[in-house]
Amino acid sequence: MLVGAWLPWVLLRPNRLAPGEALGLPLGWALLAAALALLPALFGHARRTWVWAGAALSLTLGLWLLGQQTQGALAGQPPFARASASSGAWLYLLGAGIAAFGAAQAWPQRRGLGWVWLLPAGGLAVAGHFGAWSVVVEAQSEGARWVQELGQHLRLVGTALGLATLLGTPLAVWGAGRPRVAAAALGLSSGLQTLPSLALLGLLIAPLSALADAVPALRAAGLSGIGVPPALTALTLYALLPVVRGGLLGLQGVPAGVLDAARGMGMTQVQRLWRVQAPLALPLWLGGLRQASVLLIGVAAVAALIGAGGLGTYIFKGLQSAASDLILLGAVPAALLAIGVDAGLRRLEGWLGARLGRAG
Template sequence: MLLACFLPWTLLRPNRLAAGDYLRLDVLWMIVCAALALAVPFSARLWPRLTPLLSGAALSLGFYLLGARMTAAMVDQAEFARASASSGLWLWLLGAAIAVYGAGQLNAGQLTSEKFGSVLAWLWLPVLTALTLTGQLADWSVLRELDAQQSRFLQELGQHLKLVLSGLGLAVLIGAPLAVWISRRPGAANAVLGLANGIQTIPSLALLGLLIAPLGALATAFPALREVGISGIGTAPALTALTLYALLPVLRNGLVALRGVLPGIMDAARGMGMTDNQRFWRVQLPLALPVWLSGIRQAAVLLVGVASIAQLIGAGGLGYFIFSGLQTAASDLILLGAIPAALLAIFVDMLLRGLEVLLVRRLGRA
């Protein structure tokens, strides 16, 4: 964060493709940022209760300067001009985010109370929300691109979600029964997990390429398949690849979870007169579900990233903006696809992690 104070924070260009000028912080803001960057680590030793507040303030200041610097740079500029975040701003946001994460992990046994630290570490969230709702970030080049391509963005975001949810749903439908089956057959478990591991080692782009020929041949041999959307390019190979990639975490965690239920618990259920099906649905599955859900969470986060390359075979998704930006050397378009994909992965991880915690607490009360 201290190094970020001395680097350029804004890149002003006459359009999205042209070279531009790098703008640094004013001296006053440089002093404020440097003081805050030094205050965060010192407070962790001298006054730990202040560390979450300072960390949240540092990240909040980064988002504020993101909007303020872009607005100032765009004064008297043409409509096609673009103001982008430069290395200093990105480095500051990264350092502040790490500080916020560290402050949020502080607990009563270490530096400060868990509840107090967690609340103050999230100070940046209402600040970012307020800046977004009031239009203070509207001059940022990425949001300008979003405003210009809003309908296409919503279309590709919906397609991205459709690919992820469909691939995850198919992986669970295939992997869940298969995990139950191999949990009772050690020999089959080694073979199935070995095959799933082998698929996971294939690079995603290579797997998409390998699927084009067989799916194209099927569509040619059976024209009815082409009518329902199955062909060598498009959604079919992308969805197939996503399903295959998601199988390993679903199978592996399901197997570990089901085998991890203590034999004594199963014996007690048998002693109560439960049938095999009753023991599975009422005892084994509820106890295994939190660990199994962890594998589904890993698969979901994995698919959010892998789905970004589906655009290469015409399946759409947020990769449309990433590859469009790469082809035209437009970094704003790359960020328009990359930032939402990263945020989507974080949101999915938080949502499913919260569900895991809820299940663990319910089982603990039971």
């Protein structure tokens, strides 16, 4: 954080593609930012309160300065000018965020305070304080198109996860009591996941195109070598390994004594599966679904290269035109989406595990 206070804070460019001029913080603001950055280091040994307070104040000040400096940089500039965050802003905000998160984790009884800084940050966003930041400008210009691509990204991930669950769950159930079947299922799914995502998408173009040409009904239904069909096929294959592995670990981890008790009560094999094994295996199975979901959110971005849409559209458009703002417009929402899904499913896993533990 201390270094970030003195590095360039804003990059002013005459348009989206042109090189820009790096602008630093005014001396007074740089000194204040540096002082807040030093606060946890100087007094953190005495009280954890200082660590968290200094980090939270640094993060709030950094966000405020980002909006303030981008607004000031664009004053008197033409409409096509862009003011983006430079290395100093990113380094300062990253350091403050890590410090706030670490302090909250080390302070379990008040861990909720780790997210209090979201309140002023949200207030600044609602007030339009970041309206001059280039990423926000690009998001406003894209508007409905960005929402459409986000929806397409979610559809790709959700559909592929559903297909992988429909395929992987029966494989896990079949292989739970058959070591050879389990080894074959894990070996095949592991082999598929070793293929690079871009290579797998390329390999699917020829066979799917040939299948569409051979069966006109499939072509009429929308099957082709590019677009959504090969993307869904590749994403489903990628998600098989965590789904199958999670199901196998959960089913094989059910204690033998529990199964013997269920067998002694006269339960059939199907009844043992649905009433005993499946509920006890659910937390580990959800762990596999969580891993598959996070994996798919990232891999789905590559599907934009074959015309399947999604947030990857902005990532590759930004790479082609060297526009970092467009890259952030696709990469940051995808990362936040993955973090949110992971956190939500992880909490559900913990809740189910605790409930089953109490029931046991």
